[in-house]
Amino acid sequence: MRNSFVSRVPVVIVGACIAVAVALVSAQAPSYRAPRTADGKPNFNGIWQAINSANYDIEAHAAAPSPVLELGAAGAIPGGLGIVEGGTLPYRPEALTKRNENRANRLKLDPEVKCYLPGVPRATYMPFPFQIIQSQKHIMLIHEYASAVRTIYMADQTEAPADSWMGWSNGRWEGESLVVDTKGFNDLSWFDRSGNFHSDALHVVERFTARSADTLNYEATIEDPKVFTRPFKISMPLYRRVEPNAQILEFRCVEFVEDLLYGHLRKQPSQ
Amino acid sequence: MINTKTTKRTKATKRVGLLAPFMTLMIFVTSVMFVSAQNPAYKTPRTPDGQPDLQGFWSNATYTPLERPDNVTKEFYTPEEALAAEKTAAARENAQTEPGTTADVHYDFTQFGLDRSQATLARSLRTSLIVDPKNGKLPAITEEGKKILAARSEEAKKLGGRWDSAQANQLDDRCIIMAGPGPPMMDAAYNSNYQIVQAPGYVMILTEMIHDARIIPLDGRPQPPAAVRQWMGISRGRWEGDTLVIETTNFNGKNPFRGSTENMKVVERLRRASDDTIEYNFTVEDRSMWVRPWSAEAVMRKTMGPLFEHACHEGNYGLYNTLVGARLDEQKARESATKKDSK
Numbered sequence: 001m002r003n004s005f006v007s008r009v010p011v012v013i014v015g016a017c018i019a020v021a022v023a024l025v026s027a028q029a030p031s032y033r034a035p036r037t038a039d040g041k042p043n044f045n046g047i048w049q050a051i052n053s054a055n056y057d058i059e060a061h062a063a064a065p066s067p068v069l070e071l072g073a074a075g076a077i078p079g080g081l082g083i084v085e086g087g088t089l090p091y092r093p094e095a096l097t098k099r100n101e102n103r104a105n106r107l108k109l110d111p112e113v114k115c116y117l118p119g120v121p122r123a124t125y126m127p128f129p130f131q132i133i134q135s136q137k138h139i140m141l142i143h144e145y146a147s148a149v150r151t152i153y154m155a156d157q158t159e160a161p162a163d164s165w166m167g168w169s170n171g172r173w174e175g176e177s178l179v180v181d182t183k184g185f186n187d188l189s190w191f192d193r194s195g196n197f198h199s200d201a202l203h204v205v206e207r208f209t210a211r212s213a214d215t216l217n218y219e220a221t222i223e224d225p226k227v228f229t230r231p232f233k234i235s236m237p238l239y240r241r242v243e244p245n246a247q248i249l250e251f252r253c254v255e256f257v258e259d260l261l262y263g264h265l266r267k268q269p270s271q
Numbered sequence: 272m273i274n275t276k277t278t279k280r281t282k283a284t285k286r287v288g289l290l291a292p293f294m295t296l297m298i299f300v301t302s303v304m305f306v307s308a309q310n311p312a313y314k315t316p317r318t319p320d321g322q323p324d325l326q327g328f329w330s331n332a333t334y335t336p337l338e339r340p341d342n343v344t345k346e347f348y349t350p351e352e353a354l355a356a357e358k359t360a361a362a363r364e365n366a367q368t369e370p371g372t373t374a375d376v377h378y379d380f381t382q383f384g385l386d387r388s389q390a391t392l393a394r395s396l397r398t399s400l401i402v403d404p405k406n407g408k409l410p411a412i413t414e415e416g417k418k419i420l421a422a423r424s425e426e427a428k429k430l431g432g433r434w435d436s437a438q439a440n441q442l443d444d445r446c447i448i449m450a451g452p453g454p455p456m457m458d459a460a461y462n463s464n465y466q467i468v469q470a471p472g473y474v475m476i477l478t479e480m481i482h483d484a485r486i487i488p489l490d491g492r493p494q495p496p497a498a499v500r501q502w503m504g505i506s507r508g509r510w511e512g513d514t515l516v517i518e519t520t521n522f523n524g525k526n527p528f529r530g531s532t533e534n535m536k537v538v539e540r541l542r543r544a545s546d547d548t549i550e551y552n553f554t555v556e557d558r559s560m561w562v563r564p565w566s567a568e569a570v571m572r573k574t575m576g577p578l579f580e581h582a583c584h585e586g587n588y589g590l591y592n593t594l595v596g597a598r599l600d601e602q603k604a605r606e607s608a609t610k611k612d613s614k
Contacts, residue, residue: 037319115584133486135469149484151466244492245492245495248484249499252448261591265597265598267434267598267601
């Protein structure tokens, strides 16, 4: 008995060593130190894009057919494991009913179909790149989709002067992270194409943290007591568009939706 | 019915006698305002990464026309003449909502900031923004240009009347693009506000209407292939001393600037002349439209931030409602025609 106890000691020690090593390695990922700007802040300048299917549905979902028959497989919905911590959104019962109605009428109601501004956090994971232009006083998030723009005020911070689609963002540095507090939303944008929605009580706190030279961790805590029973968290990596000629192009979609929105009001040839 | 605006104006006229000394002071103040802060000793501030610093909120709201008025021959006004020209232009602008008219009932331009009376004016003593040709006018149109203009007007006719479809309306009424972003960047009649933010390798110019951000790379990269054409073209920039030089090509030609085509090339020069002034000069070259390039000199004046979200398309009830109104009018006309027939 004694012998076998002694013989086990090194096994335990080796096991402990491995555990410590694993702990150290996993602790290293979040402690990646981003390159600095000239004024000493983590440098997030660049063109970034999410690679996931959250814009279809932020909750976990299986692949599904296209909502537009003519588009066949080209318009079909790819599956996704979801970006919501815990898997499902904590809707209030009446809000869940509304979400399901939204979903049933998504082609009529989704603001993206009408080329409306995407809101937050949806802008971040639309299937389009966005560019961060980082200065001391203002950090700009310039989205390709619908030329949606967010100004993050790092100085001269105020309350939202009025409700808006993209909200009013004040930012601060917390070590390696850029923390962005956004309020002052209207109740018109959605979280995805599946009808997940919010009210004008939406409050989003986002954290951008570099995880390597070409990836960021993006997480957001979303609070909206009119729609959800508790705050919830979403998270995803963002990837740098590393093509040397990468740039934000115009996606001025208003022109693309005029026939959809106003076509029925076109003058008919006189009978 | 007493019209308050008219009453105020009459009272104001009576008080002029008392105001004479004040007016003299105003003219003095104005002359100071018009003389641009040409300080050769001005040292352009730097961003932390060493670029000349153009950052902040700027306005290019102006009453100075692009082309010199026909009755003006000189290049510069005196400060008094400039103030008079400004007043005339402002009065003409406000006449659009003359008291007692339908337009005035709809909304008051001044009250809703739809004129320049509440704007930070980027004043200049120039009689026109165009400085070359010397006569302050656009150059002659080429033979090709005449054909292009004729073809455009044929295309416009095909669209029918303004209320026949969304597409028959102007680009700004459709919330597609306004005059502000250009390039070249021009006064947009109201909200002529810009925000400049710089990061290493980039200058970003955000135009309030319609939240159009132009991100200008400074790394000398080439223009993309001609197949990539955009409303605002594609801009490439570089620093020449303290002057930001931006070259823009690859326009889609769907938003002609004073007649320009997709072959337009715009070269803009921005230089900070003082803490509250950017000199903004540009040259337009489009051999499909004009016999020679032409140049203009304008000013951007520091203004109060921040910029607000101009969600134009999202709130475009105007376009929707006018189309609905036009279809209802037609329906009414058809109904009354049917009634007449049955009588």
